[in-house]
Amino acid sequence: MxxxxxxxxxxxxxxxxxxxxxxxxxxxxxxxxxxxxxxxxxxxxxxxxxxxxxxxxxxxxxxxxxxxxxxxxxxxQVKQNGGRKPAIPAEARDQLEKRLNDPDNGFQSYGEIQTWLQEEYNINASYKAVYATVRYQLKSKLIKNNKK
Structure with a gap:
């Protein structure tokens, strides 16, 4: 049949x-x-x-x-979709995390991080992408400026 x-x-x-x-x-x-x-x-x-x-x-x-x-x-088997590539690649994110965890060599602003990414890795990441990466993915904070 x-x-x-x-x-x-x-x-x-x-x-x-x-x-x-x-x-x-x-x-x-x-x-x-x-x-x-x-x-x-x-x-x-x-x-x-x-x-x-x-x-x-x-x-x-x-x-x-x-x-x-x-x-x-x-x-x-469940297929994984590629999705959007991160604004900050893994290598740059790893170095960013190291700098954020170093109290002597950290960042004081997200704008400073944007500039650093541009100079070091030629990455033009938006403020929003930098903020989201630092706060939510790396779960880190900026160093406080105690100079008064």
Missing amino acids: AGVCKIEITETVPELKKLLNHQKTASGFQKIQALYLLKIGQVATVTELAVTLGVNRITVQRWLRQYRKDGLPGLL
Whole structure:
């Protein structure tokens, strides 16, 4: 019969049930549920499985292809998005942290940090980016000017 899914699921029904209960993401749950429904024979075709799960047929085919290729770990692997690159790269951030932790050689203002980044690393970081990096990522503070 055309459309019948031909896949060998190596996990047992109890293993799949246990995995279903331990999924932390909705997509992980759906992927295990797809394997479970195929294993118990509740659905026979990819289209039927897609309708049951409420996803596109192509999505189910991609999941099954991934399972055939890499097994369960490959199927459940969560891809990390690249996201935006930080305004202050790791090398500069490390040096900034060292300077901030040195009471004799620290900074007195965020503007001073901006100037230092420009001179040392040719980084033109905004005040907001410098402030957020120092306060929230490095969890540091500027040195106080005690000269009166």
